Amino acid sequence: MKKPFKTTLAAFAASFLFSSSALAAGQVNIFSWSGTFAPEALKKFEAETGIKPTIDAYDSNETLLAKLKQGGSGYDVISPTHEFLPILISEGLITPFNPAGEAYYDNLVDNLKKPAWDPDGLYSMPYYWGTTSFGFDTAVYNETVDSYSTLFNPPKALQGKINMFDSPSEIMSLASLYLGLPFCAEDSKQAQQILNLLKAQKPFVKTYSSKAGSIRENLIAGELSMSTVWGGSFLRARESRASLKYVYPKEGVLAWVEGLAIPKDSRNPENAKKLIAFLSQPENSAMTQAFLKHQSPIKGTDPYLDPALQGAPELYIPDDAKLVFSQTCGEAAIRLADRVWTNLMR
Structure with missing residues (x-):
């Protein structure tokens, strides 16, 4: 009786292992920023492959980093911002899968192929990207705007109806572009220049917020006449308020990339x-x-886009725009930025 029992048990174990592996083969677990995967695309992927995607969301790159460092996350695809990729690589938290060696890499726009943060194209495939700048309402101020000067030294018509991000890293990057300073400043004199600029602007700022939904709603309602903003978010606002205009400052435009990594x-x-x-x-x-x-x-992608999106200024960056990708700052620069921000918010 023992032998048949062992055989039955072995067969059961094999069956269990097979069904478990079959289940694993039929799923892919995603950990990403909230609302960044088009449901239509995921449905198409599942229909074509039989692989079921599941998604959990995080609210910051720091949250992603902490989760991966805990180990055993159970996730198969993550979407880190480009400046965090070197951290994930150095910590040994992501695996190389060599997208640069795949045929689809040829589809990539030239300025994102083998970038500084992944110079061999081993660890990440760009998923979407964009710019961070500011926009304003031409119904309130209908002058030519091509500089951060309008943002940091606002004309009277825009004063008191301005929103600035409540993110030290992004605001200091924009201020650095305007002042011609390097990113991630560790020089206290350079940090003081930025603080002086932001303090002079502060009386004209209505709110400090990085909540994309609130920024859009307030721009559409006319509660705000100018705001720091991400290009795609501004496009959504402009669809409801045609007088809004996105700016590509001559000093440079902050750019970022959200990638796909394993x-x-x-x-x-x-x-x-x-x-x-x-x-x-x-x-x-x-x-x-x-x-x-x-x-x-x-x-x-153009042939597959709605005609209303083709030619949208927020999506089609001018050829003469100077793109500057955000950088990973060291601890000294982060501490200095925090001190600047604390002083500003007093």
């Missing part, structure tokens, strides 16, 4: 690669672009 402890790395390859096809990337209204990193 955690070191992924249980379904092959499914992760399939999802990344799927999202990197022009037709599928266009779904993401239409959903988020940010730039696609993939060439050839």
Whole structure:
């Protein structure tokens, strides 16, 4: 009786392991910023591959980092901002999958191929990207604006109806561009220059907020006449208030990239690669672009976009615009930025 029992038990174990692996083969677990995957695209992916995507959301790159450092996250695809990628690589938290060696990498726009934060194209495939600048209401102030001077030294018509992000890193980066200073300043004199600029502007600022939804709503309602903003978010606002205008300052435009990477402890790395390859096809990337209204990193999306989005100034960066990608700051620069911000908020 023992032998048949052992055989039955072994068969049961094999069956269990097979069903578990089959289940694993049919899923891909995503950890990303909230609301960044187009439902239409995920449905199409599942229909074509039989792989079911599930999504959990995080609210900051720091939250993502902490989760991965805990280990055993169970996630297969993550979407870190480009400036955090070197941290994830140095901590050994993501695995190389060599997107640069895949055919879909040829679809990538030239300025994002093998960038400084992933020079060999081993760890991340750009998912969407965009710019951070400011916009204003031409119904309130209808003059030519091509400089951060309008933001930091606002004309009377815009004073008192301005919003600035409540993020030290982004505001200090914009101020550094205007003042011609390097990012991630560790020089107290340079930090003082930025603080002086922001203090002089502060009496004209109505709110400090990085909540994209609130910024859009207040711009549409006319409660704000100018705000720091992300390009895609501003496009959504302009769709409801045509007098809004996005600015590409001559001093430079802050740029960022959200990528797709695979955690070191992924249980379904092959499914992760399939999802990344799927999202990197022009037709599928266009779904993401239409959903988020940010730039696609993939060439050839135009034929798949709604005509209303084709030519949108927030999506089509002028050829003469100077793009400056945000950087990963060291601890000394972060501490100095925090001191600047604390002083400003007093």
